[in-house]
Amino acid sequence: MVDVVILDAETHHDLRVIEGSGSQFGENIQFAPVLATELRQLVLEYPVLFMKNPETGKFGLVVVLGAKPDENRYLEADRWQSSYIPIHFRRAPFLAVQSASDGSGSGALAIDLEHMRISRDRGTRLFDDARQPGALLAEARRLVSLAMAGVRPTERMIELFVERGLVVPWRGTEIDPGSAASLLYAIDEQALAELEQADLGDLHRGGFLQAAFLVAASRGHLSRFAVPT
Amino acid sequence: MTQRVRHIVVVGGGTAGWLTAGTLAAVSRSQRAEPIAITLVESPNIPIIGVGEGTWPTMRRTLRRMGVRETDFIRSCNATFKQGAKFARWVTGDEQDYYYHPLVLPQGYFETNLGLHWLEGEKQQSFSRSTCPQEEICEAGLAPKLITTAEYDGVANYAYHLDAGAFAEFLKAHCTEKLGVRHVLADMTGVRAAENGDIAAIETAQAGPITGDLFVDCTGFRSLLLGGHFNVPFRSCKHILFIDRALAVQVPYPDPDTPLASHTISTAQGAGWIWDIGLQSRRGTGHVFSSAHTDEGEAEADLRRYIRATGGDDTHLSVRRIDIEPGHRERFWAGNCVAIGLSAGFLEPLEASAILLVEISAQFLAEQMPATREAMEIVADRFNRTFAYRWDRIIDFLKLHYLLSQRTDNDFWIDNRAQASIPDSLKELMQLWQYHPPSDADFDRAVEVFPGASYQYILYGMGFRPECGYDAPSRAAAREADRYFERNRQETRSMVGSLPPNRDLLDKIARHGLQPI
Numbered sequence: 001m002v003d004v005v006i007l008d009a010e011t012h013h014d015l016r017v018i019e020g021s022g023s024q025f026g027e028n029i030q031f032a033p034v035l036a037t038e039l040r041q042l043v044l045e046y047p048v049l050f051m052k053n054p055e056t057g058k059f060g061l062v063v064v065l066g067a068k069p070d071e072n073r074y075l076e077a078d079r080w081q082s083s084y085i086p087i088h089f090r091r092a093p094f095l096a097v098q099s100a101s102d103g104s105g106s107g108a109l110a111i112d113l114e115h116m117r118i119s120r121d122r123g124t125r126l127f128d129d130a131r132q133p134g135a136l137l138a139e140a141r142r143l144v145s146l147a148m149a150g151v152r153p154t155e156r157m158i159e160l161f162v163e164r165g166l167v168v169p170w171r172g173t174e175i176d177p178g179s180a181a182s183l184l185y186a187i188d189e190q191a192l193a194e195l196e197q198a199d200l201g202d203l204h205r206g207g208f209l210q211a212a213f214l215v216a217a218s219r220g221h222l223s224r225f226a227v228p229t
Numbered sequence: 230m231t232q233r234v235r236h237i238v239v240v241g242g243g244t245a246g247w248l249t250a251g252t253l254a255a256v257s258r259s260q261r262a263e264p265i266a267i268t269l270v271e272s273p274n275i276p277i278i279g280v281g282e283g284t285w286p287t288m289r290r291t292l293r294r295m296g297v298r299e300t301d302f303i304r305s306c307n308a309t310f311k312q313g314a315k316f317a318r319w320v321t322g323d324e325q326d327y328y329y330h331p332l333v334l335p336q337g338y339f340e341t342n343l344g345l346h347w348l349e350g351e352k353q354q355s356f357s358r359s360t361c362p363q364e365e366i367c368e369a370g371l372a373p374k375l376i377t378t379a380e381y382d383g384v385a386n387y388a389y390h391l392d393a394g395a396f397a398e399f400l401k402a403h404c405t406e407k408l409g410v411r412h413v414l415a416d417m418t419g420v421r422a423a424e425n426g427d428i429a430a431i432e433t434a435q436a437g438p439i440t441g442d443l444f445v446d447c448t449g450f451r452s453l454l455l456g457g458h459f460n461v462p463f464r465s466c467k468h469i470l471f472i473d474r475a476l477a478v479q480v481p482y483p484d485p486d487t488p489l490a491s492h493t494i495s496t497a498q499g500a501g502w503i504w505d506i507g508l509q510s511r512r513g514t515g516h517v518f519s520s521a522h523t524d525e526g527e528a529e530a531d532l533r534r535y536i537r538a539t540g541g542d543d544t545h546l547s548v549r550r551i552d553i554e555p556g557h558r559e560r561f562w563a564g565n566c567v568a569i570g571l572s573a574g575f576l577e578p579l580e581a582s583a584i585l586l587v588e589i590s591a592q593f594l595a596e597q598m599p600a601t602r603e604a605m606e607i608v609a610d611r612f613n614r615t616f617a618y619r620w621d622r623i624i625d626f627l628k629l630h631y632l633l634s635q636r637t638d639n640d641f642w643i644d645n646r647a648q649a650s651i652p653d654s655l656k657e658l659m660q661l662w663q664y665h666p667p668s669d670a671d672f673d674r675a676v677e678v679f680p681g682a683s684y685q686y687i688l689y690g691m692g693f694r695p696e697c698g699y700d701a702p703s704r705a706a707a708r709e710a711d712r713y714f715e716r717n718r719q720e721t722r723s724m725v726g727s728l729p730p731n732r733d734l735l736d737k738i739a740r741h742g743l744q745p746i
Contacts, residue, residue: 054376054377056737057737057741058741058744059744162744165746167746168746
């Protein structure tokens with residue numbers, strides 16, 4: 001269940017957020033959504049693929065965390081083993097909602113009241129007694145704006161890749177994606193190598209050419225999931 | 230002197246004109262260093278017929294080849310998915326009487342012939358239900374694909390229903406903006422003949438004479454170039470197919486969420502049948518009938534009754550009448566002119582063969598484009614032979630639907646079964662099918678308009694049974710067939726369990742679009 005509301009000092013003055021990591025916070029997932037703006041850090045440790053949203057058919061960018069559904073090999077008990085943790089995990093339970101009138105404006109900070117991190121008796125308080133935001137909220141605000149700022153570039157990047165024929169269905173065997181199998185896509189390295197001058201220029205201008213190579217190369221990390229046969 | 234084909238003039242801007250121009254331009258641009266110039270001349274004063282709303286799955290290839298995004302097409306043309314046709318009341322006329330002609334081939338179509346095995350024992354459900362999943366998909370009102378399925382890919386094979394007027398506008402924009410087709414708005418006033426009788430130019434009121442090496446006649450029923458200038462005679466087939474009138478009407482949905490059928494519904498009437506095609510924002514329906522067997526008032530009353538019975542409001546509808554002379558030209562290519570679309574001929578809307586013929590004519594022309602005027606004689610001869618054959622097969626296939634009816638409520642049906650009205654070629658096939666089920670091997674050409682499977686769906690759907698039965702299959706063959714029947718049950722369950730309602734998918738496409746991959 002998800003119950004997203006805009007954060008409000010009056011209504012939510014007594015809310016607390018439990019910090020830390022682990023499966024108790026829903027972090028045991030095989031795929032997590034990530035942003036083009038995180039690619040530089042992500043590709044050092046994670047395989048990055050494209051995944052279709054089953055509800056809209058639209059492509060998103062994901063990292064692969066496990067060899068099978070409900071598995072996160074980067075997480076050992078309550079500790080991440082990787083040096084970079086995707087914003088998706090760090091911002092929880094906060095997110096941004098667009099003000100209803102115009103989709104372009106800056107988003108309001110919102111919170112998912114059903115999230116496993118939310119509590120009224122444990123964890124870090126969001127507001128002090130004077131109902132002023134604390135340090136945790138300041139960090140949340142920073143992460144959510146980072147996430148917001150990454151949405152459009154990620155969409156634009158994938159659109160460009162799809163338009164130029166760089167995206168193909170993923171046909172690997174390193175992981176068992178369960179029901180997500182038909183939703184996974186990867187960079188077509190052959191097509192990337194054969195791009196025409198004009199397309200190279202277009203991709204390069206947006207800074208997306210390097211991103212394409214980073215995503216393609218990150219696929220090598222999938223080998224860490226392969227079960228020796 | 231060698232006269233090379235460098236400039237093609239398409240005369241007429243309806244569905245046929247733009248599909249032809251787009252196909253020729255796309256193929257030529259992808260294959261030639263120097264593409265052939267294409268000009269389309271369209272009258273600003275003559276409206277297009279714009280009634281043809283049903284297609285075949287070939288349309289997916291046609292649009293893809295032209296470089297059209299399926300999302301754009303679906304959004305712009307009010308288009309919906311079509312997974313075949315449901316024929317209601319064609320056999321006995323009863324309320325429960327229906328069968329499907331789906332677009333998916335029977336299971337194991339290239340390995341075995343389930344027609345034989347179905348007759349041997351699977352008859353507790355219809356042939357199409359036993360051999361392919363599509364009848365159940367359609368009956369459940371489901372789409373042929375998912376929002377995650379790429380453009381032009383399908384979970385189940387599909388074609389489209391579309392708004393013909395919007396389609397012509399959509400193709401016009403695509404052809405002129407993306408494919409370099411020159412568009413001239415002008416009324417044709419005459420033909421300037423060359424010494425050898427060819428068309429040297431067409432004369433126009435607004436743009437003067439327009440010269441070309443090859444002219445494509447897409448002028449609709451008027452057939453101004455092939456029929457007019459070249460005087461190629463018309464061959465009527467009204468003695469075989471009796472339909473000669475159509476009453477067409479657009480019916481709004483009672484509300485925007487009304488479920489949307491993903492098949493054409495064809496309901497037999499006393500002296501004809503009613504088509505019912507669900508587009509996104511309205512239905513297109515119409516009654517085609519034989520004026521020798523009923524009158525227009527009666528036919529319109531039948532149509533209004535049908536509209537009310539299917540949840541429509543018939544009070545504010547404007548009914549449009551179209552006269553049909555079923556038949557086609559004796560030849561389709563004469564001199565330096567080829568006719569594509571209604572100018573070549575028209576039979577009746579059953580089985581949506583009109584737009585299909587446009588596509589395969591344009592494809593033939595694009596792929597076998599004569600390089601010179603001299604080569605044109607050879608290509609024209611081949612074109613004429615191929616399409617004479619195709620028209621004959623379509624006539625046979627349409628007649629089959631009437632031949633197998635058992636209705637006796639109007640002479641229309643009885644006359645349709647009179648031996649004199651049945652082409653010899655069809656009589657021969659019916660004889661043949663007394664001894665073995667239809668298969669692709671029964672037909673001459675590598676590329677047939679309708680595959681053997683289509684004949685199976687119609688024959689067994691309409692209750693045809695060989696008089697003395699087919700030879701019994703071996704046990705091994707019977708076991709193989711059982712595996713296909715079982716596979717079909719599994720596939721049907723899995724598809725019906727995973728496909729979304731047709732309306733839901735179209736709403737999602739309107740919001741999110743489909744991905745090209």
